[in-house]
Amino acid sequence: MQLLDVTELNTSFFTDGNVLRAVNSVSFSIPKGEIFGLVGESGCGKTMTALSIMRLVQPPGRIVNGQVIFEGKDLLLLSEREMEEVRGNRIGMIFQEPMSALNPVFRVGDQISEAIIIHKKAGKKEAKESAIELLRQVGFDDPGKRYAQYPHQLSGGQRQRILIGIAISCGPSLVIADEPTTALDVATESQIINLLQGLVDSSGMSMIFITHNLNIMRKFGRRIGIMYAGRMLEQNFVDAFFKEPLHPYSKGLLSSIYGLMGDQKRLTAIPGSVPRLAELPGGCTFHPRCPYVMPACREEEPVMKEIGKGQWVRCYLY
Ligand SMILES: Nc1ncnc2c1ncn2[C@@H]1O[C@H](COP(=O)(O)OP(=O)(O)O)[C@@H](O)[C@H]1O
Ligand SMILES: [Mg+2]
Incomplete structure (x- = not known):
């Protein structure tokens, strides 16, 4: 039984007649006691996913549809009062900027x-x-x-x-930590990561750990989800992911870390940049940058497919 089950969650910004799909059919689930790493480059929709789960999306953003089943109830169907009970009581939140979140x-x-x-x-x-x-x-x-x-x-x-x-x-059963270590130096970051791991181990709570730094997840958390331009492209177990990531974007992300670390395996980083939400390419959102691109990738977006127990990927290669 999952503690959190997010299904086909869609959150968009409605501006000047445009619809920007910041969270685009995102699905994932987290069992009790597990840490789920939500990883992706800046602007890919990680924070909007967290805010959608907490129902804290502000206009012009709006949750369009989906399901967020938490402890057996769909949070998207609760009254605002019931939701306030959940926030801070059953779900705790930690944000990136420790200074602005505290009252001086x-x-x-x-x-x-x-x-x-x-x-x-x-x-x-x-x-x-x-x-x-x-x-x-x-x-x-x-x-x-x-x-x-x-x-x-x-x-x-x-x-x-x-x-x-x-x-x-x-005593929440879920904590959402949105880039909690991004403003910290590396030594302090690893102390905070150890603290979070210890708290999860001792309390049995679950955690969504959001980061743009894939490397943090190498020794942290059990599962990982890779986001790109509002989409979840891969979900995998941490060990399996770092041994052999599935999606071409994941492979590129990992090799760009190797490059940064001056590793022997010098692989090239991904050419190009993340598309803006207003200018998403047709078909697979990653196809213009993908070294494995095939005609089908330009035509229609692949669906998320489970290729092994708990291993999901949105790619025609599988
Ligand atoms: N107030 C806003 N108005 C319009 N678009 C927004 C607004 N806030 C965020 N977005 C869009 O939502 C996307 C996802 O943002 P966000 O979830 O904050 O990314 P991340 O946390 O992964 O860096 C961004 O690329 C941006 O285009
Ligand atoms: Mg963010």
């Missing part, structure tokens, strides 16, 4: 307490005790002292730990 004038501990008071209807004293325990869980060995500090007194990595504390404060 309140002590960080109180910001965690506040979340606990709102979502768990706890009393002040009880909330403070839980907040201190959470500070310990997210890696502070002096939680009492940290509680009283203000955001500007903490480093970027420490602020991100506070936000992780807020996200897990109500």
Whole structure:
């Protein structure tokens, strides 16, 4: 039984008579206790997918259709009130910018307490005790002292730990982390990744980890989904993916990492650039850049096909 089952989710922007399909028939599911990496270049629809699941898409964007079954209920059919219960209570969120997500004038501990008071209807004293325990869980060995500090007194990595504390404060079954380490240096990034892995392992929650950095997923998470221009092009197990990615775009992404790392296997990066949503090519969206392009690819878009248990690819090669 899946914790989250997203089926044929479509979210578009409606501007000047144009329809931009930011999330284009995206489907994936996540079992309990697993980390799913949602990977793709900037602008491919990762954040819009996350916002659609949380029903936080703002106009001129709109969820057009699809299903988001979470804990057995379709979130797209809930009332706004029911959805508020889900947000912050059953699904926690961590975003890229730790500074802007924290309030500069309140002590960080109180910001965690506040979340606990709102979502768990706890009393002040009880909330403070839980907040201190959470500070310990997210890696502070002096939680009492940290509680009283203000955001500007903490480093970027420490602020991100506070936000992780807020996200897990109500014991969510799913956390959506949208590029939580992008603003951090590499050493801090790996500490945060270890923290997230530890929290998932100890709590049994599931996580959607969004990143434009494919390399992070090499040792993190169980499954991976590759997005391109609003489409999911491949879904695979992390081990299988890094051994042998299926989609030509995935192969190109992986080889561009090898190139960056100065690896022996010098493969060429993908020529060209991601098309703008207003100018999507017909057929497969990747065909103008694909080294394996065939006539069919220009005619009609391939469907997502399961070629092995849990391995999906949208490509005529399979
Ligand atoms: N306010 C907006 N108006 C029109 N288009 C938008 C708006 N916000 C995002 N988009 C479009 O949605 C696409 C996906 O954006 P996003 O999900 O933020 O990408 P990612 O998180 O993968 O970098 C972008 O390519 C952009 O064209
Ligand atoms: Mg984004």
